[in-house]
Amino acid sequence: MTPSMGMFLCAWMSPDSPNSINIWSVIGYLKTINNVINFITKSGSAMKRKLLLMLLPILLFPQVYVLEVKGTIDMGLAYFFERQIPLLNAAGGDAIILNIDTFGGRVDAATMMKNALLRSEIQTIAFVNSKAISAGSLISLACDTIVMRSGATMGATTVVDGQSQKASEKAQSYMREEMASTAESKGRNPDIAMAMVDESLDIDTLITATGDTLFLGDIEGASEGKLLTLRTSTALKYGMADYEINTLDEVIEHFGFDKKDVIYIEPTWSEAIVRFLTDPVVSSLLMTLGFLGLVFEIQSPGWGIPGSVGLLALFLFFSTSFIADLASMVEILFLLGGIILLGIEAFVIPGF
Numbered sequence: 001m002t003p004s005m006g007m008f009l010c011a012w013m014s015p016d017s018p019n020s021i022n023i024w025s026v027i028g029y030l031k032t033i034n035n036v037i038n039f040i041t042k043s044g045s046a047m048k049r050k051l052l053l054m055l056l057p058i059l060l061f062p063q064v065y066v067l068e069v070k071g072t073i074d075m076g077l078a079y080f081f082e083r084q085i086p087l088l089n090a091a092g093g094d095a096i097i098l099n100i101d102t103f104g105g106r107v108d109a110a111t112m113m114k115n116a117l118l119r120s121e122i123q124t125i126a127f128v129n130s131k132a133i134s135a136g137s138l139i140s141l142a143c144d145t146i147v148m149r150s151g152a153t154m155g156a157t158t159v160v161d162g163q164s165q166k167a168s169e170k171a172q173s174y175m176r177e178e179m180a181s182t183a184e185s186k187g188r189n190p191d192i193a194m195a196m197v198d199e200s201l202d203i204d205t206l207i208t209a210t211g212d213t214l215f216l217g218d219i220e221g222a223s224e225g226k227l228l229t230l231r232t233s234t235a236l237k238y239g240m241a242d243y244e245i246n247t248l249d250e251v252i253e254h255f256g257f258d259k260k261d262v263i264y265i266e267p268t269w270s271e272a273i274v275r276f277l278t279d280p281v282v283s284s285l286l287m288t289l290g291f292l293g294l295v296f297e298i299q300s301p302g303w304g305i306p307g308s309v310g311l312l313a314l315f316l317f318f319s320t321s322f323i324a325d326l327a328s329m330v331e332i333l334f335l336l337g338g339i340i341l342l343g344i345e346a347f348v349i350p351g352f
Contacts, residue, residue, distance in 0.1 A: 063093050063257065063258070064096075064097060064257045065088050065262075065263055065264075066098075066099060066248070067084065067097070068098075068099050068264075069098050069100040069101070069113075069136065072103075072279055073136065074106055075112075075278055076279075077105075077109060080267050081112065081117075082113075082116050085116040085117065088120075088122065088265070089120055092122075094122070094123065094257060095124070095125055095255065095257065096122050096123070097125045097127055098124070098125070098143060100131075100132045100136055101128075101129045101130045101132075102132065102133065102135070103131065103136070104135040104137075106280075107159055110139055113139050114138050114141075114182060117139065117143060118182070124142070125143055125146075126140040126143035126145070126146045128146065128147065128153075128154055129152070130151075130152055130153075131152060131153050131154070132153070133157075137155055138157065138179060141186060141188060141240075142182050142185075142186070145242050145243070146235075146240065146242055147241070147254075148235055148244055149247070150246055151232065153229055153231050154196075154229070154230050155229035156196065156229045157175060157196040158172065158199070159172055172198055176197045177194075179193035189240065192230075193240075196227070196229070196230075199227040287313070289310065289313040290310045290313035290314035291310070293311070295310075
């Protein structure tokens with residue numbers, strides 16, 4: 001190769017060269033393809049790998065991904081996040097936007113979602129589209145940027161039990177530190193995050209986003225003995241949010257993204273069914289119907305509708321819980337053992 005030809009190729013492949021855009025774009029796409037293929041080959045089942053390969057052309061080119069965080073935060077949503085966030089990072093892109101409107105949900109589910117977001121190498125943006133209450137505030141704080149619409153709220157993160165009563169100090173202590181460490185990891189005030197969890201917290205001084213020093217009583221809506229919830233204006237004032245934008249389209253436009261490059265990531269029909277059945281209200285109803293059906297069946301001779309309904313309800317409860325990792329093989333074995341004993345009671349040794 002002549003010196004002039006070598007100099008020409010170096011200039012053509014230089015990032016500063018106006019002619020370099022094509023080859024460097026190709027190199028970028030090749031790196032993205034390599035990342036996605038590595039992720040696919042490490043995926044579990046052959047069916048999952050085939051599905052990911054079918055989605056490969058779609059995953060390579062969109063630059064912005066939108067995920068919905070609406071309704072109850074449950075384990076179905078948590079496992080959806082755990083699957084999708086690494087996949088989106090492998091596919092590459094500019095940002096992951098969460099469209100948040102929730103009163104909260106399970107602490108363990110929110111913690112799983114928070115961990116997935118903190119591990120993301122792609123920029124994460126939380127758009128609080130109305131409310132990010134309780135577990136929703138933890139998920140919001142795990143994002144790099146927080147955007148709130150006018151009139152939105154964030155906070156009230158005290159842990160409650162199944163009867164909506166305040167949980168033990170052990171649970172509150174864990175949640176306080178989860179909120180504080182998450183806020184701190186994103187450069188936000190951990191004291192304000194802790195005040196969202198514990199109404200008895202007495203903070204000496206706080207520093208606003210503008211560098212002013214103030215006391216807890218100076219925060220609008222906050223005082224010792226009251227749980228902290230921030231509206232949009234106060235969240236912006238104290239650095240717990242970054243922008244006030246009213247619609248998702250405006251958020252996309254504000255960050256300079258092209259709407260044509262936006263892809264909405266939604267659960268599959270099977271994931272939606274699992275999420276519905278693992279909802280705390282629905283799962284409690286299934287368990288209740290299961291036991292009542294079996295009780296009525298035991299009290300009546302033969303086998304009829306109550307027993308069938310009861311077994312179906314228990315099957316739906318345990319199978320969906322097993323899929324979402326809420327139940328282990330031990331619970332499944334107990335269920336099967338119980339069904340076998342009921343069969344013996346009904347058909348082999350009648351009577352009770």
